[in-house]
Each structure stands twice: as C-alpha cells, then as structure tokens.
Amino acid sequence: MNSRSICNEFLHLKRTDLREAILEAAQQLLVREGYGSLTMRHIAQRAGCSVGSLYLYFERKEGLLFALLDRAQERLAERFFAPEIQSITDPRQRLQALARAYVDFGLTHPEAYEVLFMLHPRELASYPEERLEQAYRLLDPIVEAIDTYVQQHQLEMPDVRVAAVAFWSALHGIVSLLLAGRLARLRLEVDRDALIEQAIRQAMGGLCQRMRPKNNRTA
Amino acid sequence: MNSRSICNEFLHLKRTDLREAILEAAQQLLVREGYGSLTMRHIAQRAGCSVGSLYLYFERKEGLLFALLDRAQERLAERFFAPEIQSITDPRQRLQALARAYVDFGLTHPEAYEVLFMLHPRELASYPEERLEQAYRLLDPIVEAIDTYVQQHQLEMPDVRVAAVAFWSALHGIVSLLLAGRLARLRLEVDRDALIEQAIRQAMGGLCQRMRPKNNRTA
Amino acid sequence: MNSRSICNEFLHLKRTDLREAILEAAQQLLVREGYGSLTMRHIAQRAGCSVGSLYLYFERKEGLLFALLDRAQERLAERFFAPEIQSITDPRQRLQALARAYVDFGLTHPEAYEVLFMLHPRELASYPEERLEQAYRLLDPIVEAIDTYVQQHQLEMPDVRVAAVAFWSALHGIVSLLLAGRLARLRLEVDRDALIEQAIRQAMGGLCQRMRPKNNRTA
Amino acid sequence: MNSRSICNEFLHLKRTDLREAILEAAQQLLVREGYGSLTMRHIAQRAGCSVGSLYLYFERKEGLLFALLDRAQERLAERFFAPEIQSITDPRQRLQALARAYVDFGLTHPEAYEVLFMLHPRELASYPEERLEQAYRLLDPIVEAIDTYVQQHQLEMPDVRVAAVAFWSALHGIVSLLLAGRLARLRLEVDRDALIEQAIRQAMGGLCQRMRPKNNRTA
DNA sequence: GATGAATGAGCGTTCATTCAT
DNA sequence: AATGAATGAACGCTCATTCAT
Structure with missing residues (x-):
C-alpha cells in the first residue's frame, strides 16, 4: 500500500x-433547466468543480445519467418499502397508500421521477439490462397489493399483473401531466391536491368495475 | 437538368x-431518434434537401415544430369528430369509443402524440397561446361524453371536468408508457391490445366507483 | 426584330x-444599416423585386457596389461644377464654396459619400482602374482653386497638388468623423454647423500659414 | 506528447x-483582410488554435474586439504621454510633436487605429460607455496643447475645444486616407512623409488664421 | 424580364471529451 | 485527485449565387 492509497483512504469521505x-447538481439542473440544458459544463459549475473532474467519477455523461437513475430507484424503493406502508394490513388501504406514495414521490422528487419514467429510453439505450429490470420490479408492491385486494374481495380479474400495469399507468399519467405543467392551462376549478385525490380514486375504482359487468357493458 | 430534378420527376414530387x-422527415426523426436528434441538418438530410431550404418554408426551427403541432392537432380532432364516433348515442359507448380513438391515435401517430403531449413545454415556450389552448380544447369531447354519462347514470361526481382530466390522464399514462417503450420489458403474459383494453376498462370503471362509496372508503 | 425586342423597347422605362x-435601395440600406447588413436579400426586399432580378442588372454584388460608386461620383461632380460655384471669380471664395459643397455633399448624401470615400478599398478591389481614377479627378476643381488662390496671393507653396490633398484630407476628416457619429460623444458646446464652419476655416487658414514662416516656426 | 506540444515547445510559446x-491574429486579419473577413474561424486558423479555444479567452467575438480596442487605446496613450513629448515646453512644438505622434501611431499601428477610429460604431454598439469615453479622452493632450498655444500667442479663438476637434479631424483625415490606400493612386510628386508633413503644417497653420479675419472673410 | 426555389459554404457558438500537468 | 486548456464536431442560421420556369 503506497502513499497514494493511504491518501485515498484518508480522503475517502x-x-x-x-x-x-x-x-x-445534475439532478437539480435536469428538473430546473431540462434535459437540453444538462451539459457537463453546467453540472461542473453547479457542483463547484472542474469539467474534467466529472470524468473521474463517471466515464461519460451517460454513466452520470445512469447513476441518477440508480439513485431515483433507491428513493422510490425506500418509499414503497417504508414501515408505514408495509404495516397496513387492509389491502385496499395499502394500495391506496402505495398510490399516494407514488404520486407524492413523483411530485416531491421531480428530478428522480423524470429520470426514472420520463427520460426517453433512447437517452438510456445502454443502461445495463439488469439495472433497468430492477427498476420495473419496483412495481411488485403494487402487484402484490392488487393481488391481495382482488382475492379478498373476490373480484374477477383475468391477469393481475396487467391490472397492476394499467393501475400504474393511470398514476403515471397524472404525475407526468402535472410535472410537465400541462394541466396548468386547463383552468380547473379545483386545486392540485383535489385533482390528484380524484385521479387516485378513479384508478382504484377502476379495479373493481368488473364486479358488475352485465349492467355496464351494453347499457 | 441535374440529378435532383431527375430524382424529383421520378418520385413524382x-x-x-x-x-x-x-x-x-421531422416527424419521423422526432419519434425514431428523439428530440435531441431533431436537428436542422438531420431533417434536411432525411427530407432530401439542403439546410437552407428548410428556411424557405419555416422561419426558424421553432416554427417547424409549431407546424408539427398544428398537424397533430388536426389529426386528433379528425379522430374525435369522426362520424363513427359522433353517431354513437349511448354516452358510455361513445366515451369508450373516444378513449379507444385517443389511444389508437397516440399509437398510430406517435410523432403527433409525442409533439402534442410528450414534448417538454420548454421546447414550445413561444408556441402561440391561442393555438395551445385550442390543443387542449380537444379534450372537450371527452368532458361532454363523461358529463352525459354521469347525468344519465345519476352518478355522484363533484366536478365533471376534474373527472375528465383524471380520465384523460389515465389514457395518457398508458399511451406514453407504451410509446416510450417502458412496458416492453415487463414481459406481460398478454399482448399489447389486451393491455390497452384493460387500461381503458379500468379508466371507465373508475368513473362509476362513487356509486358505493361508503363500504370502500373507510373500510 | 422579334416580339421580345419590341416588348423590351416598350418596357424600356x-x-x-x-x-x-x-x-x-442599396444606397439607403448602406447608410442606414451599414455594410454588414447590405445583403442581396435586403436590397431586393426594399427594391420590391426578387433576389434573382438583381442579377439581371448586375452581374454580382460587387458590380452593384460599383454602380453605386459611379452614381456618387456623378452627384459630387454635379456639385463641384455647378454654375453657382463656377461663376465665383475670387479664388478664395471659390475655394471656400467648394469646401462647403464638399462637406455638405458628404452630410446630405451620406450613402454616396460612404461609398466613395469610406468603403474600404478591399471591397472595391476589382473596381475598374479608369473609373477609380476618374473619381479622384474630382479633386481637380480644388487643386485649380488653390492654385489660383496661391498665385493671386503670391503665397509660397512647394507643391500645390500636395497642398490640395492635405486640404481635402482635412475636409474628409471632419465629414467622416461626423458621418461615423464619432463626435456625438464629445459633448461640444457648439452645434454641428459651427463645428463644420470652424473646420473649414482652419483648413483654409492652413493654406496661407507659409506667409509668415519666420515668426511661427521657431517661436 | 502530440505534435502541438512539440510545436509549442519549439516556438517557446x-x-x-x-x-x-x-x-x-485578429489585429493582422483586421488590417490585412478587413472587418468582413474577421471571422472566428480565420482568427483561430491564423492564431494556430481551434475555434473553441477562442472562447476560452473571450466570451464572444464582440469581447475580442473590445480587447483589441483596449490595447489600441493603451498604445496611443503611451505615445501621447511619452517623456519625449511631455518634456517639450514650447506649446507650438509640443502640439506639432503630438500631431506627428498621432499620425505616426496611425500609420505604424494601422490595426489599432482602424479599430479605434475607423471601425463603424455599429460594430461596437455594446462597447462599454466608460471605455469608449476614455478613448476619446485621449484627445485631451491635444486640447491642452492648443489651449496653451492659443493663450501664449494671444490668438482669437471662440472655443478651444472646437478648434481642437477640427485640428484632430484634419489629422484623422490624412491618416484614414493613407490607411485606406486612397492616396496611392494620386501619383503625387512628393513622397508620403512630405505629404504628411504638409498636412500637419496646414493643420497647425489653420489654428492662427483668425489673426487677420477682417480682410479675408468678406472680401 | 422576372421569379422563387434551391444550394453549398460559411457564420458565431456550444458541445462532450481528452490529456498534460 | 483534480485541473484547465484544448479540440473536432455539431449546433441553428444566413449568405451570395444559380437556374428552370
């Protein structure tokens, strides 16, 4: 072990x-200025280091983005596996808690959400397959909650995973529209929280519509 | 007569x-290569003309994007106001038809959908206000259909516009996830159409969940 | 003579x-927007014709500039050979009239002056030699007036042409500084006309300073 | 160690x-090729570096021009405040020395002169006001010298600042005509230095012409 | 005679990336 | 470990000029 290694250990923190x-810095820039303004120059400037230093920690810009993705995954996982949610036994309430956690995560960590679910996959083309699949495994808690919910209420449901994806997509819809600011111009009479609550309500309501299929389908 | 003229004649252009x-060309580039690759050089190359020629038809790159937006709006409007849908009298069936038309529009015209609903508003900052509001007025048919549906079925619903936005966001969720290719890796057991059908079913089912609010909300 | 020729004659005007x-149009643009903004596009737009039409009358942009030069020469010549000036018999008064005409010409026809004396010779590199020399022959009236003046007042003067050039350069100095707007910031207490009058006075005064060389040179 | 490093070492740069x-490089280009050819690409090529490198030292092209102006100002100031001139006590001789220094400065530093006094103000529109005024304060030594000269010789002169500007404009006239190469074609019998000497002589002579105004003005 | 569509070259500028120090 | 100087390629855009109609 030479002096450089020692130095490295000493400077580890x-x-x-x-x-x-x-x-x-990259996260903040991404959400504040947009992907188009996410340049290595700006990142270095905001991080308070030189441009070259970025390449000490990340091989290329893409790698930096990948690291952002990893971080975002961890943060969402923390939310989903938090004791507050895991301790809820009623499947419907747990599902609702998960939905709220998801939307809240998206809105309070827009940079993470944007990286996770709104960045075009093109920009992440070479993101390692394993890490990407791990990201989508974050949906497992939702799948499980729906599964338990369905079984307990004896709902008809052909494929619980499909239902979970549809449920998730509804949540993603409201989050992404809100993050992109697309709902600002609609001049709704309700505030943002009421809209979110309604969206979650409808997403959950959609899960049990199969109970009375006869009256609705051909009415 | 140079090679271009020959080419043009041959192509009947x-x-x-x-x-x-x-x-x-711009549309194809946008959907295939992403906004980051939507450069004037690439557009010219794919359109088979010089860069300068782009500026004969569009004042700036922004104007070209705006024209894309206008086209996309027209196409969606054509779908929504098509006789096949307008002739449906049953509000539920009409709403379902609108939902299918919306999703189908998004998937068969990904470039239009991406421009309309997935491009970051930052890139369209100077898009004329009136034309943008006109774009969002495309949602009116959905609002009306839900309104009729709610009234006919005597559903409780605090604000039909909010419900319509939530409904729309569910559709946007499934379309945007599909377009972004985020669902490709989930290895679902059903095909894409079944997933879409289920998503639409849940979105519609969510609209009538308020019929039995007491047993579910606080159970 | 075919119909085309007839048509040409008919449209000659x-x-x-x-x-x-x-x-x-070119003249106006040159003085209002500067040489850097003197583009074929702008000229055509202001002239109310197409860009291609410019090339019907001028082989290239350079040729158009040359034509501007020719026009400017003619205008200055008209001033110098005007009866009002030619009829003045007193050499000093004629010289003064010429000086005033020169400065007035520069200030009232800035576009012509700019083309004649302020455009960098680089831009006129291929201006035909003969036409350029003709331009400088415009100085002849000044030379003659000075010559008569000197002879009449029996002034000592080694080379009247050199004196004339020096005299002209003084006039050019005040005109070019005024045209370039360089004197605007000096916040002089006098108005523009007074400054011009003083400049002409000094230029003329310089011509007779050799009369009393002893007291001045070594004082 | 690439070829550039070798080159740099070899050139001791x-x-x-x-x-x-x-x-x-910019200075040379400006005077040799003209403002129209003063492009960032040409500058980089002549300076032996890449285009991007220019932006390491100057924020924009304009900033580079401003730096040129600053340099030119310093050089002229050095000339005017040189001990050789400041030590001259006789006001007439000092004025003559200043005039010679001015003309000599313009002819030996054509790039500086061109930037300072011949570039169209349009190109320097955003040059900081203070630095521009400082440039014109370079004329102060001339004003002072004339003032002293006038007082000592008890000359009549309505406004010494106006006289100084007229004096300066005469110097500017000869310098700018020489720099623009406009006098080359006149085929004068004297050489350049004699012409300059005569121009300076006339400019100085013009300062004392007010001594006998009565006989000349209205003759 | 007149047009307008078209182009290739070039503009000022910014980018991700490299590398000697 | 960290830097900052440097670069080649690309960006959006404008130019003078050509040419079929």
Missing part, C-alpha cells in the same frame, strides 16, 4: 462527497 | 411538396 | 426604373 | 500566450 455533489 | 416532406 | 430602384 | 496570439 471527500471523494464520496464530490460524487454526490455532482449527482445533486 | 412537386417542389411545393417539399414542405410536406420536411414535416414528414 | 420600366426596366430603367427597376435598376434605379435597386440602386436606391 | 507558453499556453498563456495564446490570448496574445489570438489578439495579434
């Missing part, structure tokens, strides 16, 4: 700090 | 059609 | 008019 | 000197 600072 | 060719 | 309109 | 090399 600082090293990690700069890496984090870079990721934070 | 009048020069006036170059404007359309440019828009087509 | 119109043709000449367009040529004049182009030159006028 | 430190990297910090690149800024100077860029300014030198």
Whole structure:
C-alpha cells in the first residue's frame, strides 16, 4: 500500500462527497433547466468543480445519467418499502397508500421521477439490462397489493399483473401531466391536491368495475 | 437538368411538396431518434434537401415544430369528430369509443402524440397561446361524453371536468408508457391490445366507483 | 426584330426604373444599416423585386457596389461644377464654396459619400482602374482653386497638388468623423454647423500659414 | 506528447500566450483582410488554435474586439504621454510633436487605429460607455496643447475645444486616407512623409488664421 | 424580364471529451 | 485527485449565387 492509497483512504469521505455533489447538481439542473440544458459544463459549475473532474467519477455523461437513475430507484424503493406502508394490513388501504406514495414521490422528487419514467429510453439505450429490470420490479408492491385486494374481495380479474400495469399507468399519467405543467392551462376549478385525490380514486375504482359487468357493458 | 430534378420527376414530387416532406422527415426523426436528434441538418438530410431550404418554408426551427403541432392537432380532432364516433348515442359507448380513438391515435401517430403531449413545454415556450389552448380544447369531447354519462347514470361526481382530466390522464399514462417503450420489458403474459383494453376498462370503471362509496372508503 | 425586342423597347422605362430602384435601395440600406447588413436579400426586399432580378442588372454584388460608386461620383461632380460655384471669380471664395459643397455633399448624401470615400478599398478591389481614377479627378476643381488662390496671393507653396490633398484630407476628416457619429460623444458646446464652419476655416487658414514662416516656426 | 506540444515547445510559446496570439491574429486579419473577413474561424486558423479555444479567452467575438480596442487605446496613450513629448515646453512644438505622434501611431499601428477610429460604431454598439469615453479622452493632450498655444500667442479663438476637434479631424483625415490606400493612386510628386508633413503644417497653420479675419472673410 | 426555389459554404457558438500537468 | 486548456464536431442560421420556369 503506497502513499497514494493511504491518501485515498484518508480522503475517502471527500471523494464520496464530490460524487454526490455532482449527482445533486445534475439532478437539480435536469428538473430546473431540462434535459437540453444538462451539459457537463453546467453540472461542473453547479457542483463547484472542474469539467474534467466529472470524468473521474463517471466515464461519460451517460454513466452520470445512469447513476441518477440508480439513485431515483433507491428513493422510490425506500418509499414503497417504508414501515408505514408495509404495516397496513387492509389491502385496499395499502394500495391506496402505495398510490399516494407514488404520486407524492413523483411530485416531491421531480428530478428522480423524470429520470426514472420520463427520460426517453433512447437517452438510456445502454443502461445495463439488469439495472433497468430492477427498476420495473419496483412495481411488485403494487402487484402484490392488487393481488391481495382482488382475492379478498373476490373480484374477477383475468391477469393481475396487467391490472397492476394499467393501475400504474393511470398514476403515471397524472404525475407526468402535472410535472410537465400541462394541466396548468386547463383552468380547473379545483386545486392540485383535489385533482390528484380524484385521479387516485378513479384508478382504484377502476379495479373493481368488473364486479358488475352485465349492467355496464351494453347499457 | 441535374440529378435532383431527375430524382424529383421520378418520385413524382412537386417542389411545393417539399414542405410536406420536411414535416414528414421531422416527424419521423422526432419519434425514431428523439428530440435531441431533431436537428436542422438531420431533417434536411432525411427530407432530401439542403439546410437552407428548410428556411424557405419555416422561419426558424421553432416554427417547424409549431407546424408539427398544428398537424397533430388536426389529426386528433379528425379522430374525435369522426362520424363513427359522433353517431354513437349511448354516452358510455361513445366515451369508450373516444378513449379507444385517443389511444389508437397516440399509437398510430406517435410523432403527433409525442409533439402534442410528450414534448417538454420548454421546447414550445413561444408556441402561440391561442393555438395551445385550442390543443387542449380537444379534450372537450371527452368532458361532454363523461358529463352525459354521469347525468344519465345519476352518478355522484363533484366536478365533471376534474373527472375528465383524471380520465384523460389515465389514457395518457398508458399511451406514453407504451410509446416510450417502458412496458416492453415487463414481459406481460398478454399482448399489447389486451393491455390497452384493460387500461381503458379500468379508466371507465373508475368513473362509476362513487356509486358505493361508503363500504370502500373507510373500510 | 422579334416580339421580345419590341416588348423590351416598350418596357424600356420600366426596366430603367427597376435598376434605379435597386440602386436606391442599396444606397439607403448602406447608410442606414451599414455594410454588414447590405445583403442581396435586403436590397431586393426594399427594391420590391426578387433576389434573382438583381442579377439581371448586375452581374454580382460587387458590380452593384460599383454602380453605386459611379452614381456618387456623378452627384459630387454635379456639385463641384455647378454654375453657382463656377461663376465665383475670387479664388478664395471659390475655394471656400467648394469646401462647403464638399462637406455638405458628404452630410446630405451620406450613402454616396460612404461609398466613395469610406468603403474600404478591399471591397472595391476589382473596381475598374479608369473609373477609380476618374473619381479622384474630382479633386481637380480644388487643386485649380488653390492654385489660383496661391498665385493671386503670391503665397509660397512647394507643391500645390500636395497642398490640395492635405486640404481635402482635412475636409474628409471632419465629414467622416461626423458621418461615423464619432463626435456625438464629445459633448461640444457648439452645434454641428459651427463645428463644420470652424473646420473649414482652419483648413483654409492652413493654406496661407507659409506667409509668415519666420515668426511661427521657431517661436 | 502530440505534435502541438512539440510545436509549442519549439516556438517557446507558453499556453498563456495564446490570448496574445489570438489578439495579434485578429489585429493582422483586421488590417490585412478587413472587418468582413474577421471571422472566428480565420482568427483561430491564423492564431494556430481551434475555434473553441477562442472562447476560452473571450466570451464572444464582440469581447475580442473590445480587447483589441483596449490595447489600441493603451498604445496611443503611451505615445501621447511619452517623456519625449511631455518634456517639450514650447506649446507650438509640443502640439506639432503630438500631431506627428498621432499620425505616426496611425500609420505604424494601422490595426489599432482602424479599430479605434475607423471601425463603424455599429460594430461596437455594446462597447462599454466608460471605455469608449476614455478613448476619446485621449484627445485631451491635444486640447491642452492648443489651449496653451492659443493663450501664449494671444490668438482669437471662440472655443478651444472646437478648434481642437477640427485640428484632430484634419489629422484623422490624412491618416484614414493613407490607411485606406486612397492616396496611392494620386501619383503625387512628393513622397508620403512630405505629404504628411504638409498636412500637419496646414493643420497647425489653420489654428492662427483668425489673426487677420477682417480682410479675408468678406472680401 | 422576372421569379422563387434551391444550394453549398460559411457564420458565431456550444458541445462532450481528452490529456498534460 | 483534480485541473484547465484544448479540440473536432455539431449546433441553428444566413449568405451570395444559380437556374428552370
């Protein structure tokens, strides 16, 4: 072990700090200025380091984005597996809690959400397959909750995973529209929270519509 | 007579059609390569003309994007106001037809949908206000259909516009996830059409969940 | 003589008019927007014709500039050889009248002056030698007036042509500084006309300073 | 170690000197090829660096021009405040020395002169006001010298500042005509230096012409 | 005679990336 | 570990000029 290694160990905390600072800077820039303004120059400037330093921690810009994705995944996972939610036994309430957690996560961590679900896959073409699949495994809690819910209420449902994806897509719809600011111009009479609550209500309501199929389908 | 003229004759392309060719090229590029690759050089190359020619038909890149938006609006409007849908009298069936038309529009005209609903508003900052509001007025048929549906079925619903937006956001969710290719890796057991059908079913089912609110909300 | 020639004769006036309109447009643009903004597009737009039409009357942009030069020469010549000036017999008064005419010409026809004396020779590199020399022959009236003046007052003067050039350069100095707007910031207490009058006075005064060389040179 | 490093070592050029090399290149281009050819690409090529490197030292092209102006100002100031001139006590001789210094400065530093006094103000529209006024304050030594001269010789002169501007404009006239090469074709019998000397003589002679106004003005 | 569509070259500028120090 | 100087390629855009009609 030469002096450089020693130095590295000694500086270990600082090293990690700069890496984090870079990721934070990139995240902030992404959500504030948009992907088009997410340049290495700006990241370095906001992180308070030189451009070259970025390449000490990330091989290329793409790798930096991948790291952002990893972070975002972790944060969403923390939400989904939090004791507050896991301790809810009633499947409907747990599903509702998960839905709220998802939307809340998207709105309070727009940068993470944007990276996770709104960045075009093109930009992440070479994101390792395994890490990407891991991302979508975040849906498992929703699948499980729906499964339990369906079984308990004896609902008819051909494929619970399909229902879960449809449920998730409804949540993604409201989050992405809100994040993109597309609902601002609609001049709704209700505030944002009421809209969200209604969207969640409808998403959950959609899960049990199969109970009375006869009256509705051909009415 | 140079090679271009020959080519043009061969392709039966009048020069006036170059404007359309440019828009087509831009649309294809946008959906295939992403906004980041939507450069004037690429558009010109794909349209088979020089960069300068783009500026004969569009004042700036922004104007070209705006024209794309206008086209997309027209196409969606054609779908929504088609006789096949307008002739449906049953409000539920008409709503379902609108939902299917919306999703189908998004999937068969991904470039239009992407421009309309997935491009970041930042890129369209100077899109004329009136034309943008006109775009969102495309949602009116959905609002009306839901309104009729709710009244006919005597459903409780605090604000039909909010419900319509939530309904729309569910549709947008499934379309945007499909377009972004985010559902490809989930290895669902059903095909794409079944997933869409289920998503629409849940979105519609969500509209009538308020009929039995007491047992579910606080159970 | 075919029908085309007949047509040409018939339209002869119109043709000449367009040529004049182009030159006028170019002149106005040159003085209002500067050489950097003197583009064929702008000229055509202001002249109310198409870009291609410019090339019917001028082989290239350079040729158009040359024509501007020719016009400017003619205008200055008209001033210098006007009866009002030619009829002045007193050499000093004629010289003064010429000086005033020169400065007035520069200030009232800035576009012509700019083309004649302020455009960088680089831009006129291929201006035909003969036409350029003809331009500088415009100085002849000044030379003659000074010559008569010197002889009449029996002034000592080694080379009257050199004196004339120096005299002219003083006039050019004040005109070019005024045209370029460089004197605007000096916040002089006098108005423009007084400054011009003083400049002319000094230029003329400089011609007779050799009369009393002893007291001045070594004082 | 690539070829550039070798070249740099060979030329004993430190990297910090690149800024100077860029300014030198720009100066040469400006005077040799004209403002129209003063492009960032040409500057980079002549300076032996890439285009991007220009932007390491100057925020924009305009900033590069401003730096040129600053340099030119300094050089002229050095001339005017040189001990050789400041030590001259006789006001007439000092004025003559200043005039010679001015003309000599213009002819030996044509690039500086062109930037300072011949570039169209349009190109320098956003040059900071203070720095521009500082440029024109360079004329102060001339004003002072004339003032002293006038007082000592008890000349009549309504406004010494106006006289100074007229004096300066005479100098500017000869310098700008020489720099623009407009006098080359006149085929004068005297050489350039004699012409300059005569122009200065006339400019100075003009300052004392008010001594005998009565006989001349209305004759 | 007149047009307008078209182009290739070039403009100022910014980008992700490299590398000697 | 960290830097900052440097670059080639690409960006959106404008130019003078050509040419079939």
